[in-house]
Amino acid sequence: MTLNLTVSPDFAPDHISGWFIFNTWLQRQLGTGVHLELYDCFDAQRQDIKSGKFDLVYANPFDASMLVRELGFKALVRPISKPDETIIATHKDSPLQCVEDLKPGAQLVATDDPDVNRIGMIMLEPADLDQTNTETTTVDSYVIVAKNVLNKNAEVGFFLKDAYDELSDLIKSQMKILVSSEISVVHHTLLLCPKLQKYAPKIQQRLVKMADDEKGRSVLESMNLLGWEVMTEEETEFMIDLIDTLLDE
Amino acid sequence: MPEHDMKDVRDIVINYHDGTSRKATVLDREVPYPEGKLIVSRTDTQGIITHANQAFVEMSGYTEEELIGTNHYILRHPDMPAVAFAGLWETIEAGNKWHGYVKNLRKDGAYYWVKATVIPNIRNGVVVGYTSVRRKPSRSKISESEALYKTLR
Known part of the structure; x- marks a missing residue:
């Protein structure tokens, strides 16, 4: 099995290599292939996500809303102390x-x-x-x-x-x-597709412990992240409800 | 309390739709909406506050402990017409999103204007509560709302 991973295109170009290093780290942790595909355009990425091309998505908050409510993805983790402002x-x-x-x-x-x-x-x-x-x-x-x-x-x-x-x-x-802005509660999340939910506990556990060892910390640093924390279903729903209030239609 | 505020102090009794009432002091003093912030709260289906973010605590003047477990109508300013809130409840109980401009009453009697959006929290097809998010309104929308609400009171 190969997990297909994509990342919201809003990170700084300096961290592109960091996401490829993360891809390698994740492969070793899970003992399975992970294929990372990056985009420089939100719309093209969204179309491919909607067509079912990806299993694991590091999504911006607005896309997370679409992934959960429309496509049945579940949030696993969010980056620590990294609200989107x-x-x-x-x-x-x-x-x-x-x-x-x-x-x-x-x-x-x-x-x-x-x-x-x-x-x-x-x-x-x-x-x-x-x-x-x-x-x-x-x-x-x-x-x-x-x-x-x-x-x-x-x-x-x-x-x-x-x-x-x-x-x-x-x-x-x-x-x-x-x-x-000082909103604090809107942030990126890493989400898993519905058909691979049985792998959710393992992925979540490895990511939460990622900052515990030196190798994991150096990978996190290359992505400009401090670590990951669990995102519960209710926390995800809360964030999506909040985002819903910000859409005027 | 600063001396200049003393001129415009009113002690009033606010009656709520559930038959309860409370005494409140109302000052003619506006507290500016904090730049860049959203005021966020959640209630259960009866309007009892279950979550308040820091901006809500700061702007309302209440502590988080005072807010949690209290009906959201504690923020209701007497200048707001009851019909505005009737429309809010009718909209959200039907499962829809509500937008409106609201003058809120702080614990110290001063007020602040918000652009509020309220949505039902739907879990497994059931409404389990409501989320309210408030943001900074424009002065022109506040003026329009003040003029409208005067005609509805």
């Missing part, structure tokens, strides 16, 4: 001091990361802004979001906080943060 930033010389200074017609730049974009739009609501009265340029990475902000091609950019924190000090020194 969103930052809205502008050029340091911009006259904008807060979100409410933005006006209809505002130019935004973002990736196609669904949770960052949703939370970002929620943080623009106090300025009476939404998708109908803003213009968003979608780019491939957070580094390109930053470039667009620095070149003043957009008034503000949406960033995953983790990705913003990993930008170079030079780039960050030329930007200022207008607002940073």
Whole structure:
């Protein structure tokens, strides 16, 4: 048997090798083949997940909602102390001091990361802004979001906080943060497909103990994670309910 | 209490739909919504609070211990028309999502405005409770809501 694994495309490019090292570690732990496939586009990955291509998915919170409610996946673990937070930033010389200074017609730049974009739009609501009265340029990475902000091609950019924190000090020194979310309870999760649930306890146990030995810790470090903790079914449902309240339809 | 607040203090009795009531002090003082935060709570099907996040504790002015086990209507501000909450319950009991702008009463009598969304928590096809998530509203939506609620009281 080979487990097919994929990872939400919102991690920093520096950690791509970390996920391949994790793939090798997981194979050894489970004594079975694990095939990792990475994407640089959320939509293409989502289509392949929906077609049943993957057994194990490290998903962003919005995709986790779809995986559990529509496809019957179950969350096994979440990364320790790694909530998904969103930052809205502008050029340091911009006259904008807060979100409410933005006006209809505002130019935004973002990736196609669904949770960052949703939370970002929620943080623009106090300025009476939404998708109908803003213009968003979608780019491939957070580094390109930053470039667009620095070149003043957009008034503000949406960033995953983790990705913003990993930008170079030079780039960050030329930007200022207008607002940073503090939601705390929305995070990525590792989910297993319904047909392989019998392997859930073993995978969960190995991952929870991963930070206990030096080899595991070095793999975690290469992925910029501290470790994993169990995600119960009710905790998963709670997070999905919360995300549901953030979708306006 | 700061001296300037004393001018706009009202001691009132708030009557709830379940026949209970309580005395409350109401101040004409708005506490700004905290930037970037979501206020999150969960209740059982009767509206009794079972979970409150830190932002809820901070904004309501109650301790977590005071909130858990208390009916969510403890946050209800007397300026809110009863019909708004009747609509909320009708919507969520039918299994649907409710959105609205709400003026909440803090323990100290001050108030804060939220954009609230409430959804039923459905487990194995059964509604086991409700999740309420509040976020920062725009000033224009607050003004519209204030004007509307005055006509409904």
